[in-house]
Amino acid sequence: MLNVSNLHVHYGAIHALKGVSFNLEEGEIVALIGSNGAGKSTLLKTISGLLEATEGEVSYQDEIISGQPAQDIVSKGVIHIPEGRKIFPKMTVVENLEMGAFLLRDRRLVAERMEAMFERFPVLRDRKKQLGGTLSGGEQQMLTMARGLMTNPKLMLLDEPSMGLAPVLVEKVFDIIEEINEQGTSILLVEQNAQMALSIADRAYVLETGRITLSGDALDLMENPLVIEAYLGG
Ligand SMILES: Nc1ncnc2c1ncn2[C@@H]1O[C@H](COP(=O)(O)OP(=O)(O)OP(=O)(O)O)[C@@H](O)[C@H]1O
Ligand SMILES: [Mg+2]
Structure with a gap:
């Protein structure tokens, strides 16, 4: 591959x-x-x-x-998840996930994938509206991975x-x-x-x-x- x-x-x-x-x-x-x-x-x-x-x-x-x-x-x-949790600090969790899905044009698919990410990373669901930069280190790592996974x-x-x-x-x-x-x-x-x-x-x-x-x-x-x-x- x-x-x-x-x-x-x-x-x-x-x-x-x-x-x-x-x-x-x-x-x-x-x-x-x-x-x-x-x-x-x-x-x-x-x-x-x-x-x-x-x-x-x-x-x-x-x-x-x-x-x-x-x-x-x-x-x-091919998705690269860089070291050091490079999330967008001034954007909310939801906005960060939307950025990860920039390749997807279908809004329904984006919503579906986001729901799948919240199932996999429940801590992110609880913090949907929180700014990325205020998440804890571990939560930021989860967000980085979830963002990378938005495009499957x-x-x-x-x-x-x-x-x-x-x-x-x-x-x-x-x-x-x-x-x-x-x-x-x-x-x-x-x-x-x-x-x-x-x-x-x-x-x-x-x-x-x-x-x-x-x-x-x-x-x-x-x-x-x-x-x-x-x-x-x-
Ligand atoms: N932008 C840069 N300019 C000059 N040298 C660089 C640059 N980026 C990396 N290097 C050098 O290239 C080498 C490899 O760096 P790299 O970041 O790939 O290492 P790494 O294996 O990922 O290390 P770490 O485990 O610390 O993250 C190092 O000697 C580093 O100093
Ligand atoms: Mg390195």
Whole structure:
């Protein structure tokens, strides 16, 4: 479904991705783990068209999408949920969800999807009219995910959904990710919480300073001494 081949990305003189190749098959949850600055967010931004690669290519459903404008990639069903809960702080919960549905012209469908989001994230229903910026961190994370789901994406690129959340909420967010996947959305999951990410992923890749250094079945990686030492706290 997604094929990344020999991707290089530069920020000026900084060589952030140094020939990254990997793939994701339809229906999978693939985790991408790595330390701060490894290039995880850079990789997601390049897939979704926010950054341009200096070399290599990204193909999605057998079409080369690298070089295409971000909105064209979104309209193919690839949704990027950025790190740090980028909601619209001055808009209400409902308005934020409407923004997520900007591709949908059918008002009834928007209302239906919104209702489905309120079923999945009841806390958002209780706060429909509240401004995004006044939600708690966990609630903002729920809103970010709900907004991304308004268009029923085929592939979701999730950047550190657990960041800054209390353990109970982390569990909840990961349960929701699994549920989203079971309902047919493929997921590329970037996480520093390697334990949680590997526990729900089918396969995983380890990214270190711009290069993939390990890959395999998530369960095998969980038992790999290098992974245990570096990412699972010894
Ligand atoms: N806009 C930018 N300008 C210059 N360098 C950048 C820019 N964005 C990222 N970088 C650098 O590129 C490298 C990869 O950054 P990236 O944000 O992809 O890392 P990451 O793996 O997502 O890290 P984290 O886990 O901390 O979010 C880092 O060394 C970072 O400093
Ligand atoms: Mg990042």
